[in-house]
Amino acid sequence: MATDATLQFRDPDAAREIADRIDALMADVGEPVNLMHVCGSHEQAIAKFGLRSMLPEGLAVRMGPGCPxxxxxxxxxxxxxxxxxxxxxxxxxxxxxxxxxxxxxxxxxxxxxxxxxxxxxxxxxxxxxxxxxxxxxxxxxxxxxxxxxxxxxxxxxxxxxxxxxxxxxxxVPPAMEVVAELPDTDVDGFLAAGHAATITGYGLFEAFVEEYEIPVVVGGFEPLDVLLGIERLLEHIDDGRAGLENAYPRCVSEExxxxxxxxxxxxxxxxxxxxxxxxxxxxxxxxxxxxxxxxxxxxxFEIDPDVGAADPLTERCICGDIMAGTADPDECELFGEECTPRNPVGACMVSSEGTCKIWLEYGGRPDL
Amino acid sequence: MTRNDATTEGTEPDAVETEREVVEGDSEVDEDDGEVVTLAHGAGGEATRSLVDQLVVSRFGDAANPAGRAAEPGAVGLPELDDGSAHPISGGETSIVLTTDSHVVSPPIFPGGDIGRLSVAGTVNDLAAMGVTDPIALTCSLVVEEGTPTATLEAIMESMRATCEEAGVAITTGDTKVMGSGELDGPVINTTGIGAIEPGALVTDAGLSPGDAILVSGTIGDHGIALLSEREGFDLGGGLESDVAPVNGLVAAATDAGEVTAMKDPTRGGLATTLNEMAGKAAVGVEIEERSVPIDDAIASAGELLGIDPLSVANEGKVVLGVDPDDAEAVLEAIRDHPLGENAAIVGRATEDHAGRVVLDTGFGRRYLSEPAGEALPRIC
The missing domain is CATH 3.40.50.11740 (HypD, alpha/beta domain 2)
Known part of the structure; x- marks a missing residue:
């Protein structure tokens, strides 16, 4: 079906083994856990492969402000x-x-x-x-x-x-701080984006981990990468540690x-x-x-943009809450109705990196 | 480097052209109402359907399908939006099947084919997908721009001739128009096909029943991904080729081997759109094992690079079949014995659950397979 390299990270049996370990960790933690990732490509992988349907109840993995x-x-x-x-x-x-x-x-x-x-x-x-x-x-x-x-x-x-x-x-880093400080956002761990970290290095997140005492794991984008990142975050949470870890070492270095x-x-x-x-x-x-x-x-240039009255529907758009991790797309009354990729109201519906578009593209609520 | 994409070439009634005719025929056109046709309207899927509904079905649906006509055996009308229409004659002993396609494709000559081959295969395949594997004749309307090299047209027409021969059909009437320089961006070819069939042998999009096996006749996504890669100038070491081919011979082998309950050629919008349409029209669910869907390695890799799912782009030499479960293996064998069908596979089944929707088992988890919402655009990262 695809190259050996992709197959290696798309092995459903290996995925099930990680999912079993995630189950065990969640049982040990004994309370609901909210994880946030900050990359549309992570959401793409989660939705495309139906990974949420492999996760136990009580473990929420939501996308934050990960769509530029x-x-x-x-x-x-x-x-x-x-x-x-x-x-x-x-x-x-x-x-x-x-x-x-x-x-x-x-x-x-x-x-x-x-x-x-x-x-x-x-x-x-x-x-x-x-x-x-x-x-x-x-x-x-x-x-x-x-x-x-x-x-x-x-x-x-x-x-x-x-x-x-x-x-x-x-x-990205300042945005993670803002999300961590939002009063309604309750994030137990961040899955950081491997793409951006190939440039910035994972060491960049050290200051964040220290200041906010929230674990950060840098993860890749194949289904096994994502599951592994989730497992590592749960290990930190289970141990009560707020550490920094690189779960994508084949691409990301510290510096x-x-x-x-x-x-x-x-x-x-x-x-x-x-x-x-x-x-x-x-x-x-x-x-x-x-x-x-x-x-x-x-x-x-002297740029003199026309400023229109933005679509009145934007007032009912909950894109901001979705990107802050406090709401899911299907909680929005516009989702898939007035707001579609063809007639997007909020930006989350426009980009392939946007949570709403990804959810709609993969069936509305991507965990059957 | 273009806003066009592989899903915009038409192999079904061309929405944009249709729109122009309707607008010109309307004396009270309000061109300033803000609505314009976009490329998304030509990409198949929901956008195309809503435009066709708004412009065409709303006007001609009733006339083409007078009350009760739809229920008549051997009749398929406009509102069904099938691959073509069917009209019982001679007291219902025979149905005449009619379909038309306009073809524009950039570039007109592409890896694995050209607009000439596409324009014959597209129409032959639409007839085949209704069960008509021995078409009576095709028409050919050619619109070209002043300055087009005659040699280019020679090559395209020669390709049409060769493809007609392959499909066992002849072009018997046609039309040629020349537009001024700059008035057209590449040749436009319309072909119309006509065939006759016993009403009982007609196969529609809507015939799936729960339990039916879902088959595809070969690798999926070849045409769309090959063209997108070509247009984007990706050199992926060659080997990416359109699958454009007439499949009427393959379909004849399949229908001879067993009970084919529903059939469609997965052109614009790809397998995803086709399966959703089949599920929707029959009000059944469809479950697909993603890992059973044959996809060429190079096409899969290019799709990953482009950020475009091979399940969502056009195929031009494939057919999707619903088959009575008892006959599934026999039909599969018959297709595999055909030169175009060696990669055929059973990829899923129709279900009572999830009526109108397609469920994809990814091997990891399950999700719905939706049809693409508009033109495929390259992703940023």
Whole structure:
């Protein structure tokens, strides 16, 4: 069916063995446990393979603010739409295409004639700039450290003069702190995202573990990785320890990708900003540093976005509660009714990394 | 690098084209009401269905299907939204089966096939999926843009001829239109197919009963994943090829070998959409063992890379069958003996539970298999 490498991490018998150990740990803990992961790819794996149906009652695994597209603020989308409407070629990742701003999405702008191109990478956006020397090409850059580092590398390498970046990049660690501090959120352990940790290194979470006394395990994305991460978190909880562990050692090191980090911090600096539906989070947005202002779309253009009256349904959207881990998608009255991937109300329904879209894609409540 | 994706090429009545005709025919068009057709409407699945309902079924559903007609043996009308329609003639001894497909595909010549082969196979397969394995004739309407190299059209038409020969059918009438330069983005080919069948031999989408075995005639996801990889410029070491082929011979072998209760070719929206439609129309559940679904290794890997599930993208040379459980092994053997069916497999069964839905056993746990909601877009990470 697939390569040996994927099969190795997709062995249902091995999964059942881990699930049995998880059962035993939960019996030993003797009370309900709430775990949070912070990555849409974790939710994808959990939903796609039906992993929740392998977990015992009392063990909740919820997704937190793990979808960079979902937490992109509506005014940021408005900026990208305005640039596209003003004649720039706006390049962005597929996930961003249908995310509604206050006055529409890039998909709407595209349907109305604007040039919006979906790219797989920052370098593909640069190629667009090279192919269209007479046009301004703006890369609407979203994502956590995993995509911020490549964006930084592109800017550091000196892209063509008609290329610029509209950064909506986000930085995960401060968001975990915010979630840990939310009064209604009760998280007993975090499953941290292996992708981002390949860049940042797992050592980054040490300070968090110390300050909040909540265990953090870095996990990978194959079904066995996810189950193993859950098992390790339960071991910590069962022992009453708040430790840090790397359950994804084949990809993640303690110090991370130091060259990528260096470039990332050379190009970007953290700034405060609103994470859609969650809160204004200090130091969790990545802005282009002044040294690279020539490539910063916000410096280069006078962006004058149309601000629309956002869909009135957004007032009933509980995306924020879902990303804070205090509600499940099927508790939302709009879920699958007024809010669908085709007509998303909240951002959680737009991105393939969003909890609502994942749940709907995998059947509504992915634990039969 | 494109907003198109493999699921947007049409092998069923093309929603966008249909829309244009309706709008032009309406003297009170309000073009400023804000609603426009999007690519999602062409991707199969729920978006396409709602557009077709809104535009076509609402207008022609009753006329095409006067009261009582649907119940008539050997009749299949527009509201059934089957692979084609069926019309009893000669006092009900024979049904005429009719289907039409418009084909646009980017690029027009792709690994494993081209738009010519696709346009013949698409229509032949729609007829086959209703049980008509010996079509009477096809039509061919060709719309091309000024400046298209004649050699390209020669190649496409030669491919149509070869595919017709393979399927044992001829193109007997047609039409050609040339649009101005820049007015069309690649050739558009419409084919219509006509066939005749004994009413009792008609197979619809809706015929599943609880207990029926679900078979697929071969590997799933080849066409969609191969085209998406090609368009994205992924070099995966070759080997990714569309499965485009006429399956009428294979279907004839299957229907000769046992009781086929329901059948559909899993084109736009893939196996996921097809199974949901079959479950919905028959009001039964369908349970699928994910690990039994044959998927080529290279296609599975490319799907992982693209973040796109092979179960949700188009196949152009496959058929999904519901089979009486007593005949399942015999039908499977018959399909496997056919050159296009060596990877055929029994992948699940129809159930009383979960009516209208498809349950996927992943080997880890169970979940619903939903149809894709719109065009497949690449994921960010």
């Amino acid at each position: 597209v979902c937490v992109t603020n509506m005014p940021e989308v408005d900026e990208a739409v305005a640039l596209a409407e003003d004649g720039a070629i706006v390049a962005t990742y597929g996930d961003m295409y249908r995310v509604p701003g206050t006055a529409g999405s890039l998909a709407d702008a595209s349907a109305a004639g604007a040039d919006v191109e979906i790219v797989y990478s920052a370098s593909e956006a640069v190629e667009l700039a090279e192919e269209n020397p007479g046009r301004e090409v703006v890369f609407f850059a979203t994502g956590f450290e995993t995509t911020a580092a490549p964006t930084a590398a592109i800017l550091a390498a000196g892209p063509p003069g008609n290329f610029s970046v509209l950064s909506a990049h986000k930085y 991370g990708n130091t060259a990528a980090l260096e470039t990332m911090w050379e190009v970007f600096e953290t700034t405060s900003g609103e994470w859609r539906g969650i809160a204004n989070i200090p130091d969790a947005n990545l802005a282009v540093r002044e040294e690279y202002a020539a490539y910063d779309a916000r410096e280069r």
